[in-house]
Amino acid sequence: MALAIVLVALVISAVLFHAFSPWWYTPLASNWALIDTTLSITLLITGAVFIAVNVFIAWCIVRFRHRDGHRAAFQPDNRRLERWLIALTGVGIAAMLTPGLFVYADLIRPPPSAAVIEAIGQQWQWRFRLPGPDGQLGSTDVRFIGPSNPFGLNPADPRGRDDILISEPEVHVQVNQPVKILLRSQDVLHDFFVQPFRTRMNMVPGMVTSFWLTPTKTGRYEILCAQLCGVGHFNMRGHVVVDDETGYRAWLGKQRVTLASFTPPPRTTSTAMAGGSPTTALVSQGQALAQSKGCVACHSPTTSAGVGPGWQGLYGKHERLAGGTMALVDEAYLREAITVPNSKLVEGFQPVMPKIDLNDQEVNALIAYIRSLSTKPAATTAQQ
Amino acid sequence: MNDATLARPPSDAAARLGLWVLIAVITVLFLQVIQAYAVRSDSIDWQRLPALPLLGWNTLTLLLASIALQAAATHQRRRIALRAAGLFACAFLIGQLVAWQQMRSAGFLVAGNPANSFFYLLTGMHGVHVLGGLIAWGLLMIRARQGADITSGTRLCARYWHFLLLVWLLLYSVLFLIPPATLQVICGGG
Amino acid sequence: MAYPEHEHAPHSFWTRYVWSQDHKVIAVQYTITAIAVGLVALVLSNLMRLQIGFPGRFAFIDANHYYQFVTMHGMIMVIYLLTALFLGGFGNYLIPLMVGARDMVFPFLNMLSYWMYLLAVVVLMGSFFVPGGPTGAGWTLYPPQAILPGTPGSGGGIVLMLVSLAIFIVAATMGGLNYVTTVLQARTRGMTLMRLPLTVWGILVATIMALLAFPALFVSAVMMLFDKLLGTSFFMPAVVSMGQALAYKGGSPILFQHLFWFFGHPEVYIVALPAFGIVSDLISTHARKNIFGYRMMVWAIVIIGVLSFVVWAHHMYVSGMNPWFGFFFATTTLVIAVPTAIKVYNWLLTLWRGDIHLTVPMLFAIGFVSTFVIGGLTGLFLGNVSTDMPLSNTYFVVAHFHMVMGVSPILAIFGGIYHWYPKVTGRMMDDTLGKLHFWVTFVGSYAIYFPMHYLGILGMPRRYYAYDNYAFIPPSAQQLNAFITVAALVVGAFQLVFLYNLARSAFNGKPSGSNPWGSASLEWQTPENPPGHGNWGPALPEVHRWPYDYSVPGAEADFLPQTSTSPLGGDDAKPDKDTP
Ligand code: HEM
Numbered sequence A: 001m002a003l004a005i006v007l008v009a010l011v012i013s014a015v016l017f018h019a020f021s022p023w024w025y026t027p028l029a030s031n032w033a034l035i036d037t038t039l040s041i042t043l044l045i046t047g048a049v050f051i052a053v054n055v056f057i058a059w060c061i062v063r064f065r066h067r068d069g070h071r072a073a074f075q076p077d078n079r080r081l082e083r084w085l086i087a088l089t090g091v092g093i094a095a096m097l098t099p100g101l102f103v104y105a106d107l108i109r110p111p112p113s114a115a116v117i118e119a120i121g122q123q124w125q126w127r128f129r130l131p132g133p134d135g136q137l138g139s140t141d142v143r144f145i146g147p148s149n150p151f152g153l154n155p156a157d158p159r160g161r162d163d164i165l166i167s168e169p170e171v172h173v174q175v176n177q178p179v180k181i182l183l184r185s186q187d188v189l190h191d192f193f194v195q196p197f198r199t200r201m202n203m204v205p206g207m208v209t210s211f212w213l214t215p216t217k218t219g220r221y222e223i224l225c226a227q228l229c230g231v232g233h234f235n236m237r238g239h240v241v242v243d244d245e246t247g248y249r250a251w252l253g254k255q256r257v258t259l260a261s262f263t264p265p266p267r268t269t270s271t272a273m274a275g276g277s278p279t280t281a282l283v284s285q286g287q288a289l290a291q292s293k294g295c296v297a298c299h300s301p302t303t304s305a306g307v308g309p310g311w312q313g314l315y316g317k318h319e320r321l322a323g324g325t326m327a328l329v330d331e332a333y334l335r336e337a338i339t340v341p342n343s344k345l346v347e348g349f350q351p352v353m354p355k356i357d358l359n360d361q362e363v364n365a366l367i368a369y370i371r372s373l374s375t376k377p378a379a380t381t382a383q384q
Numbered sequence B: 001m002n003d004a005t006l007a008r009p010p011s012d013a014a015a016r017l018g019l020w021v022l023i024a025v026i027t028v029l030f031l032q033v034i035q036a037y038a039v040r041s042d043s044i045d046w047q048r049l050p051a052l053p054l055l056g057w058n059t060l061t062l063l064l065a066s067i068a069l070q071a072a073a074t075h076q077r078r079r080i081a082l083r084a085a086g087l088f089a090c091a092f093l094i095g096q097l098v099a100w101q102q103m104r105s106a107g108f109l110v111a112g113n114p115a116n117s118f119f120y121l122l123t124g125m126h127g128v129h130v131l132g133g134l135i136a137w138g139l140l141m142i143r144a145r146q147g148a149d150i151t152s153g154t155r156l157c158a159r160y161w162h163f164l165l166l167v168w169l170l171l172y173s174v175l176f177l178i179p180p181a182t183l184q185v186i187c188g189g190g
Numbered sequence C: 001m002a003y004p005e006h007e008h009a010p011h012s013f014w015t016r017y018v019w020s021q022d023h024k025v026i027a028v029q030y031t032i033t034a035i036a037v038g039l040v041a042l043v044l045s046n047l048m049r050l051q052i053g054f055p056g057r058f059a060f061i062d063a064n065h066y067y068q069f070v071t072m073h074g075m076i077m078v079i080y081l082l083t084a085l086f087l088g089g090f091g092n093y094l095i096p097l098m099v100g101a102r103d104m105v106f107p108f109l110n111m112l113s114y115w116m117y118l119l120a121v122v123v124l125m126g127s128f129f130v131p132g133g134p135t136g137a138g139w140t141l142y143p144p145q146a147i148l149p150g151t152p153g154s155g156g157g158i159v160l161m162l163v164s165l166a167i168f169i170v171a172a173t174m175g176g177l178n179y180v181t182t183v184l185q186a187r188t189r190g191m192t193l194m195r196l197p198l199t200v201w202g203i204l205v206a207t208i209m210a211l212l213a214f215p216a217l218f219v220s221a222v223m224m225l226f227d228k229l230l231g232t233s234f235f236m237p238a239v240v241s242m243g244q245a246l247a248y249k250g251g252s253p254i255l256f257q258h259l260f261w262f263f264g265h266p267e268v269y270i271v272a273l274p275a276f277g278i279v280s281d282l283i284s285t286h287a288r289k290n291i292f293g294y295r296m297m298v299w300a301i302v303i304i305g306v307l308s309f310v311v312w313a314h315h316m317y318v319s320g321m322n323p324w325f326g327f328f329f330a331t332t333t334l335v336i337a338v339p340t341a342i343k344v345y346n347w348l349l350t351l352w353r354g355d356i357h358l359t360v361p362m363l364f365a366i367g368f369v370s371t372f373v374i375g376g377l378t379g380l381f382l383g384n385v386s387t388d389m390p391l392s393n394t395y396f397v398v399a400h401f402h403m404v405m406g407v408s409p410i411l412a413i414f415g416g417i418y419h420w421y422p423k424v425t426g427r428m429m430d431d432t433l434g435k436l437h438f439w440v441t442f443v444g445s446y447a448i449y450f451p452m453h454y455l456g457i458l459g460m461p462r463r464y465y466a467y468d469n470y471a472f473i474p475p476s477a478q479q480l481n482a483f484i485t486v487a488a489l490v491v492g493a494f495q496l497v498f499l500y501n502l503a504r505s506a507f508n509g510k511p512s513g514s515n516p517w518g519s520a521s522l523e524w525q526t527p528e529n530p531p532g533h534g535n536w537g538p539a540l541p542e543v544h545r546w547p548y549d550y551s552v553p554g555a556e557a558d559f560l561p562q563t564s565t566s567p568l569g570g571d572d573a574k575p576d577k578d579t580p
């Protein structure tokens, strides 16, 4: 009996939860309204079945509960009833499958007018490439990847010479303009997922995958990586900004980096920052670098440890290294930690930090930024 | 009620069925690798291996082992045929090891080309199954020494060996005879 | 027939309980081991929930640990708990008793199977203690990630995981050979295939599926070991990992996914089919009514088994495989819903006009139907390729597979344990504790997983260590997560009630008598309870009817055991006649 009541209560609370849930899709920002429609049809059908089944069980439990002297009916089979049920199920399935397949046919057929952009995944950051004036993307290969060619462009391919390279994790697209997004990865699987767009695709090293959509609402949307890609997976963040035409043109006009102009910024000699308190310009440059180079995927600007140690209060602290020795975190320590990753390992962490391309000046900026996160810059008091 | 399941002595029929099931499982195992082989051989870096002459001789020894076991299963002169079968099987395994050695000294290393990797993987897996068969053969020899009746055991052993021979012939053709393109068509590509 | 096994009845403690070849002892060994690793997985899940519900509050759970917990939790639950418990535990115990055999046909192989399984478990647990810890690659172990340094445990951890899986597969194959051969060859006189209880059908088809699906996992494990240890490039394309170009070249990560899911999808049904069978038998017995549409139920099991080999790529809609596959796999996936629905209808129609005893096993069986239905229905969202797009790899998926292959099979297992415990021990489990256990587990599971679907629809991705500062995730989602965590902790804690009940009842439980539930199927008709070595005493039983002759009109008792020679009920009642 209690079970009947609980089943009915479950159904009622499920319906109420559904009705009042503040958790639901984010507002649609692409042309894939049909996905939402198919989802709603599916929800309607499955919801009805869910309610019907549970209520039927509850009713049976009450109506046919054991009573003394009562016996169950003896009914091995009922072919007619079963045939009806199968037919009904078939109809329900078809009602969900048919719209689903129609939408899918569109999903895998990008219109020829679609603009093409490329997103590149790497543990744990996003980069982008747009075709230059020739409207074509040049070919790429992992084996071309190097400090001066982090996108792996084929130097011999003339189509790639004017490609626009974007090293920040943010890209713009134009509203109401269909766009086909090519996806590439240089290390492991990733997945380009922007929930308001509804559609998405994995990024697979060794191949180029793609999907398409037409953004329909201007705004700034978050890109999530939705395929486990290692320990920094949850922090692999990016943004896609949907602009109107003028906004998009303005943004595009500012993107000027091509393979030729990518050569890493000239190496400045070490600035005179020994002893002096770091300048705010340097600090904010460091902060920007921490974002754009993906450091924040693993290091939080607080004390809490992520994949790597948190940065707040780090400077001036005595760190216990793997193996038990202690080391004072000073400028030299940080420089080594950044430029020769994993040379010294803090206890409790994995040797997973990548070597990131930075010139001396950028390293200084990062150090300045990390230093600024410790409340008392000059303090060398040992804290655990 | 016509009842085919009357209390039958379980041992013989059950062992035969058990062997068939085992053969089915091993077949699926090899087919999976061959399917993977077909998919992988589609890539541009694929370089086919040359067939070693030694492998032909090894095929022959495996064939002889199979024939010897068949003789042991059907004839009365069981002992000698059984011994010969074991000998041939050992010869096959040693031959395979030598083949590995020759491949290696010819510069076809495991990690070199995916075709090499598959060669070592497939021959290795097959070798392990032959080794398993040899263990069964050894148990049979011990039972024979103890004077037990090994008629049905020998028959099962023979059947397993024929199967191993078939698997080997399949592997040999996949590795050296069938062109990858044909294989991809057969396996439905990837 | 003589009773030859009797001479070999074991005498010492060691041969009786440790190196035992008796299927009943091996079943108990499998069950205890599986429950023990299952507890590890449960604790891991609660640790993960602590991090998600109260991020940062438990400093020792860092991102590395989180991913290791996710992976080990998932793998242990699916393989080492559920598969081992259904096939090694229930299969071993019930098959010989239900078909009327004295033991499995290859008892030695059966023993070996258990020890191999134990070895696999030990190797797996060993990975907690190697440098770098266990692998954190997710239970799907997708390369290239699984063997590259950005993933925790990409050294010894992943190697031990793959080795352990390979050993497990050998163990499962040894067991599987036995189960299939025993069902097909060692049935007693009169036990035709169409008189087998659905439990045996479920386990038989699941075993055949396991035998055909596990090789794919074996192959992928071995090939990945080659890639990891010998530097081959089966699955590894050229990559630049952590700024370093590696020597791999040309391999295909998607090939691995095909192999993995060729195993992985059937695996869902390897777990589900035995649960279907067990639940069918529990519902029929405790509703005192024959299972509705037996023949249809058998065919549904077989058809599901066959179809589930052609749906695997529904896990790969967004993997980058050839997009045209989507049409095929979406269609097959939704078609499989039809035989699955038939099973549900027939459970409901068995309850209908029954004489329902709400015993503890029955509570769990009904709980199974309810949770399986919700998991099956959400599967329609994920199987239908376009609706999968926004939901793939979100918490919707987590909620879906927990309902369909986490909670519901576990409920079936609990139901089965409460039901057959008196068979194994001769004692009943405590009823009050059993009910307490049921209510908390059942209602708690809904509390955990029902809201989780909504987080998925919102777009919360799975396998995320933390969700800080994502603008599209409202703060209320965090509160919901905290609620889910509390529910998970409560459910986790209440499993202790079950363990206590399980252990205590073995000594203090009420003696059960030989057939406490009035069950018609053969396993309850042994001369001794619990059955002795050889199960049947001097003579094998003879079977005269199907196992579902409950409430047969005219019969005195409300059930006729399979061994009964009564002219009532029986096969004549079973044929498919339209009844008004
Ligand atoms: C109280 C019971 C359980 C709780 C609280 C629980 C909780 C969780 C959580 C929090 C995750 C990780 C979600 C993520 O970060 O993506 C997870 C993953 C998983 N769970 Fe459970 N779980 C439970 C029982 C089970 C059972 C019985 C199974 C058996 C099938 C299971 C199978 C899995 C699998 C396969 C994964 C995926 C692992 C992966 O993503 O690699 N869980 N569970």
Ligand SMILES: [Cu+2]
Residues within 6 Å of the ligand: A189, A190, A191, A225, A226, A227, A228, A229, A230, A232, A233, A234, A236
């Ligand atoms: Cu990721």
Ligand SMILES: [Cu+2]
Residues within 6 Å of the ligand: C264, C265, C268, C311, C312, C314, C315
């Ligand atoms: Cu599946």
